[in-house]
Amino acid sequence: xxxxxxxxxxxxxxxxxxxxxxxxxxxxxxxxxxxxxxxxxxxxxxxxxxxxxxxxxxxxxxxxxxxxxxxxxxxxxxxxxxxxxxxxxxxxxxxxxxxxxxxxxxxxxxxxxxxxxxxxxxxxxxxxxxxxxxxxxxxxxxxxxxxxxxxxxxxxxxxxxxxxxxxxxxxxxxxxxxxxxxxxxxxxxxxxxxxxxxxxxxxxxxxxxxxxxxxxxxxxxxxxxxxxxxxxxxxxxxxxxxxxxxxxxxxxx
Amino acid sequence: xxxxxxxxxxxxxxxxxxxxxxxxxxxxxxxxxxxxxxxxxxxxxxxxxxxxxxxxxxxxxxxxxxxxxxxxxxxxxxxxxxxxxxxxxxxxxxxxxxxxxxxxxxxxxxxxxxxxxxxxxxxxxxxxxxxxxxxxxxxxxxxxxxxxxxxxxxxxxxxxxxxxxxxxxxxxxxxxxxxxxxxxxx
Numbered sequence: 001x002x003x004x005x006x007x008x009x010x011x012x013x014x015x016x017x018x019x020x021x022x023x024x025x026x027x028x029x030x031x032x033x034x035x036x037x038x039x040x041x042x043x044x045x046x047x048x049x050x051x052x053x054x055x056x057x058x059x060x061x062x063x064x065x066x067x068x069x070x071x072x073x074x075x076x077x078x079x080x081x082x083x084x085x086x087x088x089x090x091x092x093x094x095x096x097x098x099x100x101x102x103x104x105x106x107x108x109x110x111x112x113x114x115x116x117x118x119x120x121x122x123x124x125x126x127x128x129x130x131x132x133x134x135x136x137x138x139x140x141x142x143x144x145x146x147x148x149x150x151x152x153x154x155x156x157x158x159x160x161x162x163x164x165x166x167x168x169x170x171x172x173x174x175x176x177x178x179x180x181x182x183x184x185x186x187x188x189x190x191x192x193x194x195x196x197x198x199x200x201x202x203x204x205x206x207x208x209x210x211x212x213x214x215x216x217x218x219x220x221x222x223x224x225x226x227x228x229x230x231x232x233x234x235x236x237x238x239x240x241x242x243x244x245x246x247x248x249x250x251x252x253x
Numbered sequence: 254x255x256x257x258x259x260x261x262x263x264x265x266x267x268x269x270x271x272x273x274x275x276x277x278x279x280x281x282x283x284x285x286x287x288x289x290x291x292x293x294x295x296x297x298x299x300x301x302x303x304x305x306x307x308x309x310x311x312x313x314x315x316x317x318x319x320x321x322x323x324x325x326x327x328x329x330x331x332x333x334x335x336x337x338x339x340x341x342x343x344x345x346x347x348x349x350x351x352x353x354x355x356x357x358x359x360x361x362x363x364x365x366x367x368x369x370x371x372x373x374x375x376x377x378x379x380x381x382x383x384x385x386x387x388x389x390x391x392x393x394x395x396x397x398x399x400x401x402x403x404x405x406x407x408x409x410x411x412x413x414x415x416x417x418x419x420x421x422x423x424x425x426x427x428x429x430x431x432x433x434x435x436x437x438x439x
Contacts (some may be wrong), residue, residue, distance in 0.1 A: 012323075012371065012374070013371035013373065013374075014369070014371060015368060015369065015370060015371060015372070017372065017373070018372070018415060019371070019372035019373050019376065019413075019414060019415045020373055020415070021372070021373050021376040021377070021415075023376065023414035023415065023416055024416055024417075026376070026380075027380065027383060029383065030379055030380070030383055030391070030395060030398075033391065033392075033395040034395045034398045034399045034402070035399075036395075037395060037396055037399035038399050038402065038403065042402065042404070044432050045406070045407075046402050046405055046406070046407060046410050047402060047410070048428065048432075049407040049420070049425060049428055050410050050411055050414075050416055050418075051411070051416050051418065051419050051420070052419050053419075055428075078432075080431050080432060081432070
């Protein structure tokens, strides 16, 4: 870059004049600040592929990849981006196709400081999910859509999540297809969660919960504003509403 | 960096600078002098604020060897416009809060201010803003650059910024593979 020698007449080149500056030498911090103003896809489809110098910035700045909303993409397809964000990633949404992918997301020490994790179509095991939640100490919002799950494991999963992360503000674990493997098993364990003092929004799928269990659950969530239980029958919904009438809480099915 | 010698203009501006102590005089790499409100300079630029506070301002023109005259003119222009557009109550908040303030969309006059610039002038101005620690001007110029990139293919971006493609076909294909999903609707 050289300073413009201003001996030319008053007229300055307008916005459409071709540039003679070397934009690949744009300082790192500036290009980074520019990229912060672009959306994920715009960076990937643009700046990332313009030249090596620019890509060096986009790949090397974890802060650009802090908020990864992959929509309906599979986690395994965006491992490269997960790596770019490293431990600084705070928000993550994707479809989750395997335990391996999920473990990749929460790998390393320290684990990523995810505050919000959303897993769509989560084809993962109880162990992998439980293990991940245990690692994500800063988690505030967790959304998991399980395609299918047995009643027993489902309840156990929610209990484990609540025990590990009592600071959650939002918890949604839903099952597309709940399966009751042993319908007549009489000695089922009672469903109990610890006190969730930050929880505002709770979403579940009806998997054999009794009204008593649900009332006890609500009692342990003092700040709860919204409870949604997919598949709850009308009669139970009515009973539940009656028993929690005094609370400032919306219960839907 | 090569320095252009500004001769006659320098003498003229100096007189004005000395007459008014509410301003500081800045000297570009090519020797031209510019006058800017001391208050605005201190409020908008952390570097100038430091120099003013530290007494390292030269009445005969403080040397800014990294900044050419055209860019410095824009910087000064921006400072003066900014000083006029801000209600006096805002003067109380000093540059301390700058780094924590969230980005506000450019105001109409700021938009016009950067829209009229050539790409070269924009390049020099963003570098000057960076050098002088002018958070707001940097924000506004970076916003402009990001708008020039939005919705454009790498080829189009290269054309706008006159950048040579230094990727081989194979390397580009590799990137495409890596992030194939981002290009589905190409």
